[in-house]
Amino acid sequence: MLSPYQSPIERVWYYALRILCGAVLLFLILPVLVIIPLSFNSGSFLVYPMQGFSLHWYQDFFASAEWMRALRNSIIVAPAATLLAMVFGTLASIGLVRSYFPGKALVMALVISPMVVPVVIVGVATYLFFAPLGLGNSYFSLIVVHAVLGVPFVIITVSATLQGFNYNLVRAAASLGANPLLTFRKVTLPLIAPGVISGALFAFATSFDEVVVTLFLAGPEQATLPRQMFSGIRENLSPTIAAAATLLIAFSVVLLLTLEWLRGRGERLRTSAPA
16 A cells, blocks of 8 residues: 655556556456357357357357266266365375374375376376276276365365364363264364365366366266367367356356355454464
């Protein structure tokens, strides 16, 4: 915020920095915004100027057997992978935060490595692992690998939540006779729920948006929505892809708003917790 005591040079830098940030933001978001009007174009090509307003491509999306199969597969794979990532990521983060043992940093680096390893390497490695087992074109391999890609996000968000966790509450529950499982369900989980749900949403978005691993592991019957979009761009560039992309953009916005709400809720819980 500008102060009346700032010099003219400081004011110039103040506005210049904000103009630069606005330009960078516009540069990043403009390609995303450009595709939305094209999904309502009555023409058959993804070009400007638009020929007219129409919902034809949305009707084509929901009437197409291929697009609906891809959407169904994404709805099957992403929630299942998210559930696995949420369970294993939460347990792993609790174990890593609350325990001290030799090689802890190495273990932490290993469990979050899927986040930094190039996805194409993960795709090749998992294909070479599952293909000899006859699981190359199956929902099982797809869900497992998507869960592995989502686990690091859950670990990071839950670990960050546990940093401000008051362990006196756990000790109090144990002193009152609660077993570890009941303590976790009644005390720990409600307090770390914002971090768990935030990590789960990141894992869900990662799985729902993943295309490289899906190209290696999924057959035609397991093709997800991003893979169907990728195939459509290569084979037949139809405005239906713009309609699918717009739906994904709307879905991503809902996820971001949910994450922001959870972040605010987590802040309120931390500030209201007893010292």
